[in-house]
Amino acid sequence: MNLTPLRVGFVPLLDMAPIVIAQEMGFAQAEGLKLDLRRAPSWSSLRDMLLWGQVEAAHMLAPLPVAMALGLGGAVARLDILQVMSINGDVIGVSQDLAQRLRNVGHEFGFSDARRARDDLGKAATGPLRIGVPFPFSTHVELVTYWLRDAAIAFELCTIPPPRMADALAAGEVDAFCVGEPWGSVAVELGAGTLLLPSRAIWAVAPEKVLAARHDWVSENPAQTGRLMRAVWRAAKWLCVPGNRLIASEILARPEFVNAPVEVLDRALRGEMVISPQGEFRHVPDMIRFFDGATSFPWRSQAAWFAVQLAARHGLHPGRSIEAAKAICRTDLYRQNLRAAGADLPGASEKLEGSLHHATAVASERGQMILAPDAFFDGQIFDSSRKPR
Amino acid sequence: MKLHIVIVEPDETRAKLVIDSLQPLGHQVTVIAEASGLARRVCDIAPDIVLIDMSNPSRDTLEEMALASGPMERPVAFFVDRTDRDLTLQAIEAGVSAYVVDGLQPERVATVMDAAIARFQMFRRMRVELETTRRALEERKLIDRAKGILMKARGISEEDAYALLRKTAMDQGRKVAEVASALVTAAGLLS
Numbered sequence: 001m002n003l004t005p006l007r008v009g010f011v012p013l014l015d016m017a018p019i020v021i022a023q024e025m026g027f028a029q030a031e032g033l034k035l036d037l038r039r040a041p042s043w044s045s046l047r048d049m050l051l052w053g054q055v056e057a058a059h060m061l062a063p064l065p066v067a068m069a070l071g072l073g074g075a076v077a078r079l080d081i082l083q084v085m086s087i088n089g090d091v092i093g094v095s096q097d098l099a100q101r102l103r104n105v106g107h108e109f110g111f112s113d114a115r116r117a118r119d120d121l122g123k124a125a126t127g128p129l130r131i132g133v134p135f136p137f138s139t140h141v142e143l144v145t146y147w148l149r150d151a152a153i154a155f156e157l158c159t160i161p162p163p164r165m166a167d168a169l170a171a172g173e174v175d176a177f178c179v180g181e182p183w184g185s186v187a188v189e190l191g192a193g194t195l196l197l198p199s200r201a202i203w204a205v206a207p208e209k210v211l212a213a214r215h216d217w218v219s220e221n222p223a224q225t226g227r228l229m230r231a232v233w234r235a236a237k238w239l240c241v242p243g244n245r246l247i248a249s250e251i252l253a254r255p256e257f258v259n260a261p262v263e264v265l266d267r268a269l270r271g272e273m274v275i276s277p278q279g280e281f282r283h284v285p286d287m288i289r290f291f292d293g294a295t296s297f298p299w300r301s302q303a304a305w306f307a308v309q310l311a312a313r314h315g316l317h318p319g320r321s322i323e324a325a326k327a328i329c330r331t332d333l334y335r336q337n338l339r340a341a342g343a344d345l346p347g348a349s350e351k352l353e354g355s356l357h358h359a360t361a362v363a364s365e366r367g368q369m370i371l372a373p374d375a376f377f378d379g380q381i382f383d384s385s386r387k388p389r
Numbered sequence: 390m391k392l393h394i395v396i397v398e399p400d401e402t403r404a405k406l407v408i409d410s411l412q413p414l415g416h417q418v419t420v421i422a423e424a425s426g427l428a429r430r431v432c433d434i435a436p437d438i439v440l441i442d443m444s445n446p447s448r449d450t451l452e453e454m455a456l457a458s459g460p461m462e463r464p465v466a467f468f469v470d471r472t473d474r475d476l477t478l479q480a481i482e483a484g485v486s487a488y489v490v491d492g493l494q495p496e497r498v499a500t501v502m503d504a505a506i507a508r509f510q511m512f513r514r515m516r517v518e519l520e521t522t523r524r525a526l527e528e529r530k531l532i533d534r535a536k537g538i539l540m541k542a543r544g545i546s547e548e549d550a551y552a553l554l555r556k557t558a559m560d561q562g563r564k565v566a567e568v569a570s571a572l573v574t575a576a577g578l579l580s
Contacts, residue, residue, distance in 0.1 A: 041444045044452040044486070048443070052481050073452070136453050159453035161446035164424065173425055 003034035009046045009055035012258045014181040015086035015209045016059045017248055022235035024251050031227035042161055043135040051077050060212035063306040067137040069324040078215035081329050082229055083296045085209040089288035090199035091184035094176045095169050099194035111275055111282040114201040114377035118151050128154035132177035134162050140178040142309050143202045169193045181268035182260045195275040198284050205374040207302045226337035233338055240291035245269045293372035300326040301350035304384035344369045353382040392416045395436040410504045439488040440505050451488050483509040528566035535569035538576045
């Protein structure tokens with residue numbers, strides 16, 4: 001069979017799994033595609049590769065296309081969010097020195113209570129905290145900023161590429177970090193840090209990575225876009241089968257992909273986290289999610305939440321920012337391309353964010369859609385349809 | 390007026406090559422080799438232009454500076470925002486990215502970029518050549534070991550051993566080096 005080559009960029013992280021699995025387990029081939037996976041050394045490079053046509057699609061930080069839609073950070077072309085590739089999957093970790101100070105104020109590293117962790121961090125910090133994040137436009141930045149916004153903790157964010165995060169913590173360049181797996185667990189393995197929270201403790205369904213493509217490419221290549229979306233969606237479905245996790249870890253561990261130990265990659269996939277060099281163990285349900293709970297649907301309300309946070313920090317008009325963010329979420333293409341593949345489709349393209357405390361059935365075409373709890377740690381509810389003041 | 394240019398480059402030889410291309414234009418060039426504390430060091434130097442290899446992961450740290458807008462910080466723009474499309478594409482293909490202080494005349498940026506792009510294109514060629522040579526050498530070694538294994542196991546001459554490898558490769562539609570590699574691995578497992 002003649003396969004159409006398609007270049008897809010990625011940054012080495014566990015959450016790139018759907019595109020690697022799409023290629024390695026034959027889902028791309030079934031759609032007549034051969035994915036040429038291009039590893040990018042940094043998020044800015046991957047963004048440029050996508051903007052300047054060196055790749056057709058990419059594994060991308062969810063807030064990055066949103067920031068570009070808002071005109072932030074050198075927007076030279078519009079990027080579309082085709083679908084969400086992963087939810088959750090980041091960890092917040094602290095240096096061994098800060099971990100000791102946290103233990104001294106009585107913190108027990110329960111690894112679930114964001115409010116408690118924040119309060120104890122305020123007691124343990126002796127000066128402004130330097131917190132490493134992978135990129136200025138990232139779920140990591142939005143979650144950390146949201147988490148610490150009302151706390152009396154002075155902090156400064158420092159951009160550090162994920163694979164360097166453990167070294168930066170060990171070298172004392174930063175006191176803490178928020179990074180995608182496996183790089184947090186790698187820091188634990190190296191004895192450089194202790195994990196304080198999974199990102200889901202701040203927002204239980206934070207979209208982490210999306211499948212992004214240039215808007216003009218998507219318009220000119222509707223068939224290829226659909227084939228790519230189906231291949232990635234089926235890969236995500238495959239990833240949600242527990243029996244496939246180890247195979248996934250083994251493929252991802254290869255040097256050309258994430259280049260990290262299988263055993264370390266496997267922890268987040270199973271939600272069985274080792275949080276300290278002493279080997280303390282925590283079970284985290286939904287540590288990272290690729291498929292169930294309508295994960296892959298590009299909810300306009302989730303992009304809107306990022307837009308509101310970004311607009312507030314950069315002095316932009318909130319209402320216009322929300323509209324710009326919603327416009328790049330291609331819920332139309334998702335419905336059109338994935339209906340036939342068997343995806344259940346929600347009745348609405350946006351929802352209240354933060355209102356579900358239990359798994360809840362919602363209106364959908366097949367009537368099988370169950371949304372996972374999506375609460376924010378502070379109990380806020382975000383309504384993207386309400387006019388912001 | 391001369392420009393102050395910073396090059397972020399851990400490889401001393403490569404850094405020197407870029408310096409050699411920019412100093413004749415009358416610019417002052419500083420090299421930063423270390424990734425740690427990069428943002429602070431660039432801020433301290435306050436250069437007009439920062440050049441960095443696109444394959445350097447520390448690029449994201451510079452990206453953060455490009456967004457900083459504190460009163461004491463000089464606004465920085467990513468090169469693609471402000472220059473012509475052709476030059477940007479050339480830079481991306483050559484694998485160099487640049488961060489430029491706001492307000493710098495585009496023509497002045499262009500002369501620096503022309504020189505930098507030429508050097509980075511040269512690096513890229515050198516890197517590809519080096520990689521090709523390295524791979525050829527590795528394949529050579531593998532084939533030699535596979536020949537040795539065949540000669541010993543089947544009591545044939547070196548020439549016959551190579552002919553056998555080549556025939557197997559042709560029959561299976563694979564490269565000689567791939568067949569050799571499989572044989573070496575298998576022999577390692579069996580011994």
